[in-house]
Amino acid sequence: MPETDALMKSKPQVTASLAFATLVACFGSIQYGYHMAELNAPGQVLSCSKYEAPWPEMPYDETWLGRHAFKQCIELSEQQLGLATSIFSIGGLAGSLYAGRLADRYGRKRYSFVNCVTGILGSLIIFSANTYGQLILGRFVVGMCCGSSIVVTPLYINEMSPKELRGSLGSMNQVCINLGILLTQLLSLELADSYRWRWLLLVGALLALVNLLLLFRIEESPLWLASQGNLEGAESVLRELRGGDSRRSREEVEEWLTARGASRNGISYAASMDGAPLNARAASQQSSLRSSEEMSTAAKISLARYFTDPRYRQSRWAVTAILVSQQFCGINSIIFYGVKVVSGQLPQYAIVVNFAISIVNVIVTFGASFLVDHWGRKPLLITSAAAMSVATAFVSGGIVANNAGVLVTFTVIYVAVFAIGLGPIPFLVISELSPPEAGGIAQSYGTTCNWVATFAVGYGFPLLNAWLQGYVFLIFSAYAAGFAAYVWLKIPETKGKQEEELRWRQ
Structure with missing residues (x-):
């Protein structure tokens, strides 16, 4: 008995299998970050507004790309380049709308295979584009792939992870988004010129191909298997993810069924499978199958019910506010257009500065992943938004005063404080704020809100920047301050709590 109690009370560990499965799931996030930032550095050479030849002695027509009829650049206006950048968000919106439902129907792993093929196709179209329409x-298309990935990845990680580690492992989603951005900036140091920018865009296809191959090495989500009535399969996957801990695996399956209101008819799954006679075990499995069918039915709530059922009202408003605010605090003004923003003060070093900012982003995001489960979601959101409000005010001042030191310093701070809260937490808390049966549809809805806001910032920032210059960042500053106040007043802490335990403020 003491050994059993110690086992039950032991803290879950990140096993090799769990770490590898999380990494593979996060490859979709790497693709998301890469595609989101891929036009930042090469945008000016791609659109024919700047010419930079790495080998002046060699005409472009003599390169491999030139000999195969790939144009040196695609002539685009500032507005057309803005739309080419932000149309990614519309594709992401389309992908996020159907991703949750299809992932619930066909499984997280099977759906991810199709998504990788979509990513390969989209990247090849961008690589070979010779016209504005093709671009x-x-x-x-790559937006559709990334919109789907950013829905499925958090679901997959949440469903594989022990609840004590969901914050830390869920934060790996944002870490990998930032790794994708960093990879884009790193390759841009070498490839963002008038001859080689297409190779920079082809890397997206290679990332999707690697993701496709790695998917063969991991198992389906155990929670999805349980929802389909395959409790033995779910327990088997969990046992591997938990390092062979059979008791913990059984208890997690039982907890899932209980959370989803599944009736056990008085039979405990964990107990019945632990040395029970064959007839009791068979009865438990039959009961488990019935309850799993109930669980699967409950999980398939409609979008109309999600918007009309009072049970989902508070969580839906919270999801809306958090996912929209992640973008309206202005982060993608830097991710999409950081090179252009910095080039006004440091034209020769803009790409290098953005690469340095991306390094800071990855390091801080990774470090913050250990704080999410220690400090909680709410304090980090408030701290992050409040600090972003201050930082953007100084970014505005640096631009207006033509002070490169202030601009670069507070741009780095701005990105860093985003990474400790507003970066990793929004997609993590969607499922934590929502009732279990609404997890998939809430993830799709929240991601849809995020994509709409991303498009608004991506398309609107160049227009506002041309009109207001550096003062545009004061809009982000005011919004971030208001969001910090909203979280403090309205959003409950979700760390270590079931949805029914949350304390909502009216």
Whole structure:
């Protein structure tokens, strides 16, 4: 008995299998970050507004790309380049709308295979684009891939992870988004010129291909298997993810069924499978199958019910506010257009500065992943938003005063404080704020809100920047301050709590 009690009370560990499965799931996030930032550095050479030849002695027509009829650049206006950048968000919106439902129907792993093929196709279209229309199409298709990935990845990680580690492992989603951004900036140091920018865009296809191959090495989500009535399969996957801990695996399956209101008819799954006679075990499995069918039915709530059922009202408003605010605090003004923003003060070093900012982003996001489960979601959101409000005010001042030191310093701070809260937490808390049966549809809805806000910032920032110059960042500053106050007043802490335990403020 003491050994059993110690086992039950032991803290879950990140096993090799769990770490590998999380990494593979997060490859979709790497693709998301890569595609989101891929036009930042090469945008000016791609659109024919700047010419930079790495080998002046060699005409472009003599390069491999030139000999195969790939144009040196695609002539685009500032507005057209803005649309080519932000149409990614419309594709992401389309992908996020159907991702949750299809992942619930066909499974997280099976759906991810199809998604990788979509990513390969979209990247190849962008790589080979010789017209504005082809570039728009390719960006839309990769947006669909990334919109789906950013729905499925948090679901997959949440469903594989022990609840004590969901914050830390869930934060790996944002870490990998930032790794994708960093990879784009790193390759841009070498490839963002008038001859080689297409190779920078082809890397997206290679990332999707690697993701596709790695998916063969991991198992389906155990929670999805349980929802389909395959409790033995779910327990088997969990046992591997938990390092062979059979008791913990059984208890997690039982906890899932209980959370989803599944009736056990008085039979405990964990107890019945622990040395029970064959007839009791068979009865338990039959009961488990019935309850899993109930669980699967409950999980398939409609979008109309999600908007009309009072049970989902508070969580839906919270999801809306958090996912929209992640973008309206202005982060993608830097991710999409950081090179252009910095080039006004440091034209020769803009790409290098953005690469340095991306390094800071990855390091801080990784470090913050250990704080999410220690400090909680709410304090980090408030701290992050409040600090972003201050930082953007100084970014505005640096631009207006033509002070490169202030601009670069507070841009780095701005990105860093985003990474400790508003970066990793929004997608993590969607499922924590929502009732279990609404997890999939809430993830799709929240991601849809995020994509709409991303498009608004991506398309609107160049227009506002041309009109207001550096003062545009004061809009982000005011919004971030208001969001910090909203979280403090309205959003409950979700760390270590079931949805029914949350304390909502009216």
